[in-house]
Amino acid sequence: DIQMTQSPSSLSASVxxxxxxxxxxxxxxxxxxxxxxxxxxxxxxxxxxxxSTLQSGVPSRFSGSGSGTxxxxxxxxxxxxxxxxxxxxxxxxxPEITFGQGTRLEIK
Amino acid sequence: QxxxxxxxxxxxxxxxxxxxTCTFSGFSLSTxxxxxxWIRQPPGKALEWLALxxxxxxxxxxxxxKSRLTITKDxxxxxxxxxxxxxxxxxxxxxxxxxxxxxxxxxxxxYWGQGTLVTVSS
Numbered sequence: 001d002i003q004m005t006q007s008p009s010s011l012s013a014s015v016x017x018x019x020x021x022x023x024x025x026x027x028x029x030x031x032x033x034x035x036x037x038x039x040x041x042x043x044x045x046x047x048x049x050x051x052s053t054l055q056s057g058v059p060s061r062f063s064g065s066g067s068g069t070x071x072x073x074x075x076x077x078x079x080x081x082x083x084x085x086x087x088x089x090x091x092x093x094x095p096e097i098t099f100g101q102g103t104r105l106e107i108k
Numbered sequence: 109q110x111x112x113x114x115x116x117x118x119x120x121x122x123x124x125x126x127x128x129t130c131t132f133s134g135f136s137l138s139t140x141x142x143x144x145x146w147i148r149q150p151p152g153k154a155l156e157w158l159a160l161x162x163x164x165x166x167x168x169x170x171x172x173x174k175s176r177l178t179i180t181k182d183x184x185x186x187x188x189x190x191x192x193x194x195x196x197x198x199x200x201x202x203x204x205x206x207x208x209x210x211x212x213x214x215x216x217x218x219y220w221g222q223g224t225l226v227t228v229s230s
Contacts, residue, residue, distance in 0.1 A: 001171060032213075032214070034216035036155075038155075043204065043220045043221070043222060043223060044155065044204075044217075044220060045220075046216055046217065046218050049215060049216045055218070087154065087155055089155075089216060091208075091214060091215070091216035091217070092213070092214045093160055093168045093214060095171065096157065096168070096170055096171055097145070097157035097160070097168075097170075098157065099154055099155040099156065099157065100154070101154045102154045102155075
């Protein structure tokens, strides 16, 4: 089975900072990588799919990159409303769909 | 617009079978390329994918839970049902259903239900 490992598990940054979260797949997954944002007590929200395609309505300060095994989610200028836990996901179902363990993002 | 809503018991006893229903609107599971999946999240923990069913009745399951899961669809009622047997306290979680589709390959879950918390306790 393919494991998705995110780093860091948590981070604290200041408003306006550039924030990067990484996700590593234990095997190559092409670009079948999505990023979700989950605010406390809320439903996960799709931010990015195909590693770098921004979902409609998502602010342009969010961006994604990578292919194969190494992927990144970048927030170019952190905003207070970005406080959330972020999950990467291998989303093609062969052989299974897998989520990372999550990265909790806080404001310093 | 697309909406999904989960329903089912909030409390089940260990060893019982859990049956959850996802009722949706804004799309049809008879439309080519459409799928509905189930994902769960134990309190304070990460998301875990459980099962997925497509318009053509293609079914996919998490390998680690496959022996306990069954997913079915009722296209006429716009519903997807998930059953999980032999429930255990570690299965306590919020259970979500979500929409996805195939467009030049599979796409991720883009619309999610609000989730339903299921507690397993005697």
